[in-house]
Amino acid sequence: MTVRLYIWQRATAALMAPLVLIHIAVIFYATRQGLSAADILSRTRGSVVWAAYYGIFVAAASIHAGIGVRNILTEWSPLDDRRAGQAAIALGVLLAALGLRAVYAVVLS
């Protein structure tokens, strides 16, 4: 872990803290109001706000998780820094692709 990765990890954590709370609040709202999938999609389709909200969330989570997993790999696996970094980037890209695909599905499809 270097100072650059440290700052990225702490900054993404700070960014995600309110996003997680809003995300959980939305889940509670949707379940307690008994919203169907169609109800939810009617609210999210074409919404720039929801696209931006979950797009930022996915980006922050992908970076944060990638750095954290890199740290775990360097401490707990035989991988050296370079290999651990490559594996962490691959994980981050995978998370970003899956997350952005989900955002696309509920906002733009």
Next chain:
Amino acid sequence: MSAPLSDLSVSLWRGGEDGRYQTYTVPRRDSQTVLDVVTFVQRHLDPTLSYRFACRVGVCGSCAMTVNGRPRWTCRTHVAKVAGGGRLEIGPLENLPVIKDLATDMAEFFRKWQRAKGVFAPSQTRHDAIAQIRPDTPARAAADAAIECINCGVCYAGCDTVRWNSEYLGPAALTRAWTLVNDQRDAGNRDRLQAVAATGGCHSCHSHQSCQELCPQTLNPTAAIAGLKRRTAAAYLKGEIKT
């Protein structure tokens, strides 16, 4: 008149990395320290026992060992405090190579002090006036809070991150760096912050706080490392250091 004290059953590590514990019987004494016990074994039971000590009064930092599973300075650790059931198990410090018996090789520990730029870098010469240091400034208070480290290696031996990451500088070296970062007379901070911000530096610390819990001088290396994290992050954002 107090009742006579019973004997102690003392297991000592004998040999190198592949050694084993060997048990001795040592008479119990009033106000007996763990170092007294080790010294009794060496002087009366087995003169080939190797261990390290110098001052016997908690100043030199030479006599740290693992006592019943926990790193301690043995000269200031009373048997009455740690020998539950009259038993002691004394081994070499962990996270350091064993030379023989209770003596470890501290070379890597001190190399990391060098890597962390733990050497004072003077900003003035002997021809300048003596620096006036106000003790009540926040920087001096931070330096004073961390400066009484005796290099005993207890924090290093008890650090999980050192155990997992051999590159990690460790609590003692980083605490030393923190005292110098806060020393207004020092001129080496750019290099020092660069050194502790690199791989294996202060950002590898997980803040488990074992160092704070174990430090015989009751210093708080975790707080010093947190200070370095803040200071290096600020220096990086200002472009003063690079990675």
